[in-house]
Amino acid sequence: MSDGVVVLGVGLHPFGRFPELTIDDLAREAALAALDDAGITFREIEAGLVGRVGGTGPPVGVGTHLFAQLGQHGIPVTNVELACGSSSRALMHAADMIRAGTADTAMVIGVEKMERGMLRVGGASENYASLMGLNVMPAAYAMRAQRHMADYGTKPEHFAQVSVKSHRNAMSNPFAQYRIAITLEEVLNSRMVCDPITLYQCCPTSDGASAVILASEAFARTHTASPVFMRAWAGGSPVYDNGREGEGEGPTSLVAKRAYERAGIGPGDIDVTQLHDAFTPGEILTIEDLGYVPRGQGGPFVFEGGTEITGERPVNTDGGLLSRGHPMGATGGAMVTEIVRQLRRQAGERQVRNCRTGLAQNAGIGGVNVLVFST
Template identity: 35%
Template sequence: MSHEVYIVGVGMTPTGKFADTSLHQLTATAVRAALADAGATARDVDMACFSNVAASYLQGQHMVAGQVVLRDLGILGVPIINVENACASASTAFWLACQSVRSGSADMALAVGAEKLFHADRAKSFEVFGGGFDVTRQNELLAYLARLNQAAGVPMEEGASSERSIFMDIYAALAVNHMQRHGLTQRQLAVVASKNHAHSVHNPLAQYRRPWSVDEVLAGRAITYPLTLPMCAPIGDGAAAVLVCNAAGLQRLPGATPVAVLACELVSGLPRSDDDAAQAITHRAALAAYECAGLGPADVDVAEVHDATAFGEVLQTEALGFCAPGDGGRFAESGATSLGGSLPVNVSGGLESKGHPIGATGLMQIGELTQQLRGRAGPRQVDGARVALAENGGGFIENEEAVACVTLLGTARPGRA
């Protein structure tokens, strides 16, 4: 049995505020594009994983969302798995699809994520994020964030604003802790945000496509120190789909342009001290992915990481081994992560400008990197990209994400299978 896994089709919608577009319509656009990209039909799909977080709370679709939205597309009768794993839901759906074709239980599997996050009541949209941690221990979480802020001499605002999710408070507290321990500066965070907004100018699917200078980012509306508005990912509606197959499935798609899945590792958090970087969740996922692929950080040509805030990118570039622990801010400031740098990160514009439709985000990362490895990314193409990495995390328990997924993709070998 072959254990090889290939991406053969990707499809994405733009991310934005689509009040008159239903979850069904977003899903249909992404799935039809992915199938067309592969030269496949709905009848070729042996199983599907549908990723969504907010439909229960915001649209009242409490159950069987995948069966509901995929039925009219002709994907029915086969196993359909509904996936919720916070902001890592889409990459979890991708992991499940890869596991299915790797095991041989399916020759072709579809991972699709779709989200309708915009609501007339903005506070209701932000409330979705309020379930991304242990709600029975919310007071413990708030006390932990307060300790981080107090240690850095930064007063924590009382309560969470209706104009932001609690995760902005989490990222802000982690950022000030990093500033205290490693010398990270607010200006370095602005460098990250400015870089990602500059990348987004070249991405027609991005929610926001205006460039921001570093000084403009610093002068942006304060969210919660040290974060300003352009450093934070906007919520959005959107969908993405990825079709994967094994060697047997690939033989049925002579017109496909495959990309190899070199590794896809999904892990959950462990109890650890704040200064134990070796046990950090993303670092463990990255080590597992590198070992599976027989590669290391130096082999990566382009990466998409979970920059729900600019600090998220700083944190993850360190955890992925792209730079030393504590050096993420200086790494960005060096220009290394910009398009044309030694390791471009978030050339799609990242979540900060592309938007963050929770249940679709991880698959949007995979879609972007697939096109990079195919050489089809247009003005944001990374020259000679042969190995790509996606990192997608979600939730928060104790002092880190609840779940993290790291995926390595590579140009498919000659011979296709």
């Protein structure tokens, strides 16, 4: 392909809690790391996009504010908000610009600073859902998990195993929020939050930033001999199905099908995957949606090690949202960073063998994105 889109540089600010740092600090460090990784200067960036949900710091014009600190040479800067899927959607738009020829290079910064404690959705005002205690973030995943358990016999320990694996993977990721091993018993015996989800099956709130530089293939060829291509991307919003739980984040199976078609591949071609495990059921449900295993077999597949780094289908090799952390706006870019490191054979102890094609699935309230990468 001569009109390909290349991921030229990736960079992160570590994920965790950094009360002394602003989003400016987080974003700048990630952006500079990505520029260094790409081997270019900021003056060579032709478009800027920022994925961020909100919280502390400037609410309006955040993208221009962040990019202005890196340099000011008049590039278009665009804010993209898709809740937890913000920076992956921003990457799709950046890739569209490059494919359309309106920019040769684009930088996507994802950044977030979050408060401790359970994420509040729907605001604090007296409304029906908050009054009746329905606005509880883990409950959405818990209800999908309950349905999966009833329909397919999935067990609590299947979900818990996702957290055991993600914690183990994060131990060799210096950018991860939690780098501690945890046993199945510890996960199952941690405080129950929303049955069957225990505390250690919930991702943390986090501070952090990611930056990804995309370039046209022609530009990239002058900077790297072994480019990683962003081959295909697809996004979607919910498909109405009588109102049942799971619609809020959109149709992963439909979006994945589109992405596979655009890439000219099938689910069997994916060697490494980063997916949206805000809570442990995310991994089990999503590997089914992506077509890696038949519907209903996600639980036993994960429990038997199928998604381990050494397994048949490595998933969330960097610790995922559960252990790497989930600063909402930064998450999509972090997923892509890990995919690129895997495809470049730079993942160290986390390296997946024979890794040529990678997939990122990033979901947020309102939509889902699937991005396919290959060497």
